[in-house]
Amino acid sequence: MEIDFCSYNIRGLNSKIAFVKDFFSTNKISFCALLETHVKKENFVSISSIIAPRFTWLNNYEFHYNGRIWLGWDSLLWNVIVFRASAQQVTCFVSRRDGSSSCVVTVIYAYNDLVDRRPLWNELFAIQNDLPMGPDSLPWCLLGDFNAFLEANETTGDLPNRNRAMVEFKQCVKHLAVTDLHYGGEFFTWRDGNIVAPLQRKLDRVMVNAKWLEVFDLSSAKFLPRGLSDHCPAVLLLGLQKDRLSKPFQIFNHLIEHEDFLQVVEKAWDIEVTGTPWFRLSSKLRNVKKALKILNRDVGNLHQEVITTRQALLDFQSSMSTPSSQSQREEELLLISKYKAALLSEEIILKQKSRINWLNKGDGNNGFFFKSCKGRWNTNKLLSLEDDLGVTHTSHESISRTACGLFYGPSGFGSRFGVG
CATH class of the missing domain: 1.20.5 (Single alpha-helices involved in coiled-coils or other helix-helix interfaces)
Incomplete structure (x- = not known):
């Protein structure tokens, strides 16, 4: 699956670096927000470069010491310009470099407390009013952890007769004129750590305005299994057709x-x-x-055990009943333990093959050692080509056609050596 946008409340990144690196790679993520990382500002560059070395990264440490929102994207695919940011949201103008699409994306990580969340709703009203040419002129998506739910059936716990947090969230959604994008996967996106009687709620959402539904009529959202977090990743697919590039077989x-x-x-x-x-x-x-x-x-394949144990965990989490039984939760903990052990074993093997001494930071230097084993594979990829007229080609088909023209054309290399 190729994911266009993703928001994931990882609930502490220092001990999950290898897991997140694997999550990015497996799902072919090119634009992602990581929430609640609990990473100190001085470690932001080193850890983000391990997770996705080619990504451009930004954060909101300026507005909160804990850097509650990390935003990363593949700059070969996306142009991103920050429009407005705070402790609870980062809003960007986002466009594909090939010119196929553009939109406004707001990543949300709301505070837990009702009163502390109120400034966020006001910020969203201001963003809507300040968007160029009016609130409905651009496709707008809001995704992330809202720390509030809209309906009584979105929690398994007791609900007061009048839940003020739910009322204020509904008022905000109505004022913004946004709605949940059609989604699949998990319904409850958060679960607490109680093994006997867990509390489950729908706190993570992907919401869009009417213009979004008009422009991206084939788009959809999905909430994946939690993995090692207590939140489900919220992922969004624009529904756009993409070139699929085949990777050449290489011997390592x-x-x-x-x-x-x-x-x-x-x-x-x-x-x-x-x-x-x-x-x-x-x-x-x-x-x-x-x-x-x-x-x-x-x-x-050095990573088969990681792939197998990860898939076993995600499959089991997807099949858990609601509410889940204690035996299911105990089985989930066992599968998490096996997956973590596989990640650790993978890291040890990669360290042996990389033959590089490295100071361990957290649980996941896998990205660094895997990169050492692979050499310079990424630098050899041809992602764009400029022709004689100065036009830059980015699709696989146009690059191939242009390359053949440069080689076999009247002044090409092939003609000089009698080829073609």
């Missing part, structure tokens, strides 16, 4: 060092091939590549 040291590597290569190379010398060479190379792909799939 862990595969070369495998005991069967030389035998696999030799066996594939010795397959009899007839034809011209060039055809024989290219065919033998294809045979070797095919054999190494099979070896890599069977024994070369």
Whole structure:
């Protein structure tokens, strides 16, 4: 799944760095807000660079010492300009670099206390009034942890006859003229730590205005299983068609060092091939590549245990009944323990292969060591190409077409060497 926007109250990031790194990679996230990180300001740069080294990151430490909101995005895909920020929200103008879409995104992390939340509602009213050309001129999305619910059925706990917090939240939503985007996944997005009788509530939302529904009519939201947090990630898919780039097969040291590597290569190379010398060479190379792909799939994946245990945890969390039983909650704790152990084992293996001494910070240097094993894979990707007229091409198809034109054209490299 490719996710356009994501908001995740991670409830403490220092002990979940490897988990969040894995979450970003697995879901192909390109724009994400992390809430309630509990990371000190001086550690922001080092930890954010481990989670997503290529991302551009910003925060709201200026408005709260705890940096309650982290915002990160892939600058190769998105342009982001901050419009307004505070301790409880960060609002940005967001557009894709290919020009296919633009919108306003407000990331919310509301205070727990009713009185402390009231300035947030006023800030949202002001943002709506200050948006260029009126409140309905731009698609607007509000996502995150509102720390309040709209309806009585959105909590499993006792509800007073008149819940003031719920009333004020409803008034805010009505004034802003926003609504929940069509969503799937988990209904209750937060659960406390009580194993015997847990309290569950819908605190995280993805809300949009009418213009959003008009422009992004195929968009949808989903609330994923909690993972290692007590909140569900809120993810949003714009419904836009994207180019899908295939990653080339690459051989890394862990595969070369495998005991069967030389035998696999030799066996594939010795397959009899007839034809011209060039055809024989290219065919033998294809045979070797095919054999190494099979070896890599069977024994070369260092992260299979992490993938397996993570999926087992998420699948179990998705299937838990509401309300969940004590035996289910105990089983969940066991699966969380197995997943954490797999993450730790992965980190140890990557440390051994990277052969780099590194001062451990938190539980997750996996991103750093994984990057060491992979070398410079990211720097070799071609994401844009400028033609002779100065036009920059970003889609996979246009880059391929432009590259062929530069090579085979009248003044291209191919023509100079008699190719084509």
